[in-house]
Amino acid sequence: MTATRDIVTGAALVALGTLMIWIASGFPQIGAMAFGPDLFPRIIASGLILSGLGILLEAARGIAPASEGSRLQALPILILLALVAAFAVLLPVLGFHIAAALALLIAVWVFGGGWPIATAVAPLAPIVLHFVFYSVLRVPLPWGPLTQVAW
Incomplete structure (x- = not known):
């Protein structure tokens, strides 16, 4: 049960992060600035993707959370x-x-x-x-x- 939940959670985080990067790529760029309004959404999305991949890796290795059922x-x-x-x-x-x-x-x-x-x-x-x-x-x-x- 836990492995299935972790796979779903990890996959959802990866999908959400990917969607955020795709949406942020459509944000307009501002003049001569080296960064635009897409910078922070992309940073957050990258964190979501990395977190999701970490959860998926733990699920694949069979690592369960320490305190189940609380x-x-x-x-x-x-x-x-x-x-x-x-x-x-x-x-x-x-x-x-x-x-x-x-x-x-x-x-x-x-x-x-x-x-x-x-x-x-x-x-x-x-x-x-x-x-x-x-x-x-x-x-x-x-x-x-x-x-x-x-x-």
């Missing part, structure tokens, strides 16, 4: 989905910096990082990500209540 096994995925949904809802209201800091604080703590690491990562990572998106990629991010200090 009801709490899906909890991390559900928490991650809830965090992504909450981030999407809160982004326009709180702005990128606050919404990302809250999401990171919860994610790092829930996934085992502990409070010291969570409180260190949560305020710093949004600033670094903002620099990458705003200054390097020229993607504006919402500021929310921090609009007065926007740069």
Whole structure:
């Protein structure tokens, strides 16, 4: 049963990644930029394909997940989905910096990082990500209540 589920999951990830690359190849290119709007979808799709191939390889070798049958096994995925949904809802209201800091604080703590690491990562990572998106990629991010200090 597990091998069949892993084969289906791995094949689905490979198919989804391939579809994402195909769709992203149709995105328009922007002027003289070395990269375009297809860059991040292609990076994510490559990760999906590699993950799918890894799952397929483990299924072919007969490697089963360590903890089968636990009801709490899906909890991390559900928490991650809830965090992504909450981030999407809160982004326009709180702005990128606050919404990302809250999401990171919860994610790092829930996934085992502990409070010291969570409180260190949560305020710093949004600033670094903002620099990458705003200054390097020229993607504006919402500021929310921090609009007065926007740069």
